[in-house]
Amino acid sequence: MKNISSRSDFLQKTPLVLFVLLFLAVGLCAQKQGEQPPAQAPKSENKIPPEAAAKTNPIRPTAESLARGKKMYGYDCAMCHGDKGDGKGDMASDYKNVTDFTNPDSLKNRTDGELFYIIRNGEGENMPGEGDRAKDDQVWDMVNYIRSLAKK
Template identity: 30%
Template sequence: MKKSFWILLAVVVMSALVLAACGGGGGQATVERKAPPPEYAGKTNPYAGDAAAIAEGKELYNVNCATCHGETGAGDGPAGASLDPKPANLITAAKEASEDYEFWIVSEGGAAAGRSASMAAYKGVLTEDEIWKILAYTRTFGK
């Protein structure tokens, strides 16, 4: 009786560990997005829905981002193939991430947002306007 209790306990603990390691067993790990800091919180895209800006954003995206995130945003660009974690799926991000979060992580980089440092900071590389135009374009992914 006592011995079987310990075996049962061991089995329960082991299965809990295996489940935790697999993240519940669902393919891609769930993305944890922290709340943006005050200087980014609540910002909205001044170019949302602006066709001319979206066209410009598309060109900028294809030059700066598609190598990793892929032309359709699926996260399957050639330069991202060897990265772990893989470049984020921006089709999913368009549905789930807030505009201020996206602007924050693109400006300050993945490390600042508690994500992969392979996602570089584009502040100083691209202007704020350029980043917003790119994001106005990526928001159209999956639509």
């Protein structure tokens, strides 16, 4: 009799054991999913190659270049950097520190080559680059245009 009773005892506990195992398994999976993706490289490692920084602007900032740059800027940049370049576009509140181009200090330590590289490739996590959307000349026009926004 003792045997039978201990077996039924075991059978009675089985659902509980299964439940506990299931609970642990679900917990483990949840933990896996919660793991952080690998951190993005910090901005300082987002280095601009020296040969890119040294590139000179082949397009002079003529009225025509500025007008072309302004048009592209209106399509692709104003939503963050603002119509006037003051860093207060409609989407600006979603990001920290959208660069204010009207502040003459903002771009003063940047070469045209660096600006070209940033506009082409983006910068940090929040500044999207043009990628293949723009031709080189169009990016240079935008470099000219954002420089022209600095208050004297």
